[in-house]
Amino acid sequence: MFALVIDDGVLDWRERPDPVPGPGDVVVEVAAAGLNAADLLQRRGRYPAPPGVPADVPGLELAGRVVSVGDGVDATWVGRRVAALTGGGAQATHCAVPVEHLLAVPEGVELVEAAGFPEAFCTAHDALVTQGALTSGERLAVTGAAGGVGCAAVQIGRALDATVVALTRDGRHHEALRALGADETVVADGLAAIEPVDVVLELVGAATLPAVLPRVRAHGRILVVGVGSGSRVELDLLAVMGSRLTLTGSTLRGRTRTEKAEVVGRVARDLGPRWRDGALRVPVAEVVDVREAARAYDAFARPGKFGKIVLAVAPR
């Protein structure tokens, strides 16, 4: 197979040994792989791969077709169109994945769009539903709403009948966010003026958390899953105490195989039907050939995109 290898910070498309599916795994022939902030961190040596995944091949999600199965996996998986959450190694022509980390790609959804589904929707669902217990009628603020996780969160918030306040750096994606289900859209400068919210999905970090904190209602939950603007924030604990707030941080990547299977299983159960109905979308900002990955990584780092950047690995 070929894989995108990080070699001292340089991205190189080179041959690697073909993966062999272990017990309970499948091998996917990758059509496309979504790009995530973690890939950029990994390229800079700041986000080491967990044990059991290749240390130098990035990629936390993919879509493609199953080409072989390991012991204990039903052979009828072969040939099926799947998307998968991976611990790394997705930016390659082939990737071994535990079968319980697969999502069936609905008919009519292109693999290039499906490749941007797993990480964004699993991250947003785990944070909002499993950790944040967001419920109907509550107000949700999503900072960095124009990114992949942000667009997923807006749609999940809408699906839960929450009122969704989408925050972006500037106003240019507000119409698109309203089309995804945002009830209110604000720019960073307007954050201090929003009506109080119950839940915050923090996808930006230091640039937004201090401003949004005073807008969180009593019993509010702040779910931190992205810190692209910086991770060091000053927190006033008296304010946190007075409003009885909970701040939870998390990542998906470091979780165990079983934990990831639980996340994927909840997404399949709660969001699968909506994905099949066409009610959930993955806005794709740009599709870049994996052989030009450096350009995609640079584009990811620039502000202003809407939705996911996806690497095309194989002809579709």
Place this chain on the structure above:
Amino acid sequence: MFALVIDDGVLDWRERPDPVPGPGDVVVEVAAAGLNAADLLQRRGRYPAPPGVPADVPGLELAGRVVSVGDGVDATWVGRRVAALTGGGAQATHCAVPVEHLLAVPEGVELVEAAGFPEAFCTAHDALVTQGALTSGERLAVTGAAGGVGCAAVQIGRALDATVVALTRDGRHHEALRALGADETVVADGLAAIEPVDVVLELVGAATLPAVLPRVRAHGRILVVGVGSGSRVELDLLAVMGSRLTLTGSTLRGRTRTEKAEVVGRVARDLGPRWRDGALRVPVAEVVDVREAARAYDAFARPGKFGKIVLAVAPR
């Protein structure tokens, strides 16, 4: 009745109208009232009383005898020895309290000790059990362990079969903390060297939280209920994300009548039998006549005490 009135920062023992019990309330003739950090904040104008309690009479807990009951309250309460969680107003000869905020004082426990039970044990139990879900076998760190809430938390941690690490400013109370059930005792300087913990009860604030944070294991819970050393801390959100930590702040005072009743009810259920058996104690650092309250408030502000400072209101 007489009450301790805060008049422009000065504590004055003066006459006030007798309280009348509303529906569901009792009036307690106060024998003693525990002193808390909130009283000192209130004296400095930094912790306004919630609606429905006297704005200028401090005191969040008391012990005494019921002398009258309001509509709907069983008259057999009259004469019983009780401790109570109050929203304020406890530092007086009489105080009206919802009957569901009462705890029966066990035979053999003096009212001056019982007066230090409600706030400390309700705060620690609510944080550790209800919010923190501390379980058997987990490691608990208590910062500021020598204070009232700290001593309660050490005993609750022990009762839950957690391993309790008690942190104090210096070593002088370590023997006493081990007698209460602490498995390990450390001074602030030694915090960076403790074995990782699952749960932190943060009772000190800015002086300890940054040092204890890196010692919290994956899935750890940090429960912030005291910030005497300062409330502004710098937090590295990447560390919080990487270890999937949850930081929760809370206070008891601002809660609704129903919420407080739930807290008191859980304490009565979980801790009442142990209190009756003599397995839970309220270490009393000093008993001060309420007419000399200013001396008690000053003593509270000084470091080095062990356990509660209690105001004696009536002859026992």
